[in-house]
Amino acid sequence: MTPPVIKAMSNIAVRLTVSPAPHWRSRRTLTKMMQYHLLALLPALIMAFNMFGLSALSTVGLAGSVAVITEAICLKMQDRDINVDNFTALYEGILFAFLLPATAPWWVVVCGSVLTIVMGRTVFGGFGTNPICAPLVAWAFCRLSWPAAMDIDLNLSHFIINAPLDQLKFFGLESLDQFNYMDLFLGQQLGGLGSSQIIAVLAGGIFLITTGWVRVFIPAAFLVGVAVTSGIFWIIDPEIYANPIFHLLTGSVMFGAFFLAPDVSSSPVGKIPQVLFGLIAGAMVIIIRVYGVYPDGVPFAIMVANLLTPLLDRVRPKPFGGR
Numbered sequence: 001m002t003p004p005v006i007k008a009m010s011n012i013a014v015r016l017t018v019s020p021a022p023h024w025r026s027r028r029t030l031t032k033m034m035q036y037h038l039l040a041l042l043p044a045l046i047m048a049f050n051m052f053g054l055s056a057l058s059t060v061g062l063a064g065s066v067a068v069i070t071e072a073i074c075l076k077m078q079d080r081d082i083n084v085d086n087f088t089a090l091y092e093g094i095l096f097a098f099l100l101p102a103t104a105p106w107w108v109v110v111c112g113s114v115l116t117i118v119m120g121r122t123v124f125g126g127f128g129t130n131p132i133c134a135p136l137v138a139w140a141f142c143r144l145s146w147p148a149a150m151d152i153d154l155n156l157s158h159f160i161i162n163a164p165l166d167q168l169k170f171f172g173l174e175s176l177d178q179f180n181y182m183d184l185f186l187g188q189q190l191g192g193l194g195s196s197q198i199i200a201v202l203a204g205g206i207f208l209i210t211t212g213w214v215r216v217f218i219p220a221a222f223l224v225g226v227a228v229t230s231g232i233f234w235i236i237d238p239e240i241y242a243n244p245i246f247h248l249l250t251g252s253v254m255f256g257a258f259f260l261a262p263d264v265s266s267s268p269v270g271k272i273p274q275v276l277f278g279l280i281a282g283a284m285v286i287i288i289r290v291y292g293v294y295p296d297g298v299p300f301a302i303m304v305a306n307l308l309t310p311l312l313d314r315v316r317p318k319p320f321g322g323r
Contacts, residue, residue, distance in 0.1 A: 225282020
């Protein structure tokens with residue numbers, strides 16, 4: 001039998017080229033992910049501008065610009081490629097701005113944006129390596145260092161409406177009669193520059209879930225944790241504790257559920273760990289609101305849950321047949 005003729009492979013060098021993983025590539029890139037997240041924040045920014053005026057845009061613009069510049073400087077000092085065009089620094093700077101009162105002093109905005117990049121990301125190795133959501137690190141530092149400059153009710157005292165959580169904390173349940181749930185849902189409340197725009201933040205979060213950039217487990221579990229825990233307190237004594245609807249529609253709950261808690265580097269990976277993470281963070285929000293000294297416990301609650309992420313990631317279902 002005549003052996004088959006093997007054609008000489010003239011391009012053997014090309015055929016033997018080995019490239020690093022992953023070998024199966026998709027169109028999902030870091031830059032595209034950040035673009036979708038920034039697009040999801042746009043409705044809240046428009047509503048914030050409508051309510052607070054140009055001060056909202058100036059605060060967001062300053063925070064985003066300083067974050068990008070700080071990121072470029074940090075990368076330059078480390079002799080790394082300056083890749084600020086991936087929008088990660090811009091996005092996290094804007095997240096920090098959304099937690100501030102619209103009239104926050106410019107120096108607080110600058111310091112917080114620098115801390116978001118330096119203390120929240122760079123000291124841990126850069127984007128994707130931070131164990132705690134970077135904007136929350138800066139927010140906590142500024143909140144503890146300059147409480148008056150970060151106070152929502154104090155900075156926005158020229159508005160005729162009040163901050164709902166401040167009223168609940170300092171004046172009790174009777175003071176909440178001045179608020180209408182529909183007004184709260186439509187963003188007619190004092191709060192963080194963008195985090196208090198409930199309907200816009202909810203729309204942005206649903207957009208991220210439907211486009212596949214955020215998994216539903218953490219946001220859903222976070223909201224369930226807030227609702228169930230506040231419901232327990234409300235059932236115990238409805239004359240002292242506010243009902244779950246009030247807690248869901250005030251403060252940074254919606255913003256934390258869809259934009260802060262699902263942070264890719266500081267949240268768990270698996271489905272079960274993500275559900276546990278969301279439930280713990282949501283329950284902590286109400287515990288801090290009830291027993292803590294701060295009216296809104298969302299940032300601190302998420303930071304505590306971030307510290308539990310390495311332990312939660314170890315929670316895995318047993319393999320089939322395992323003991």
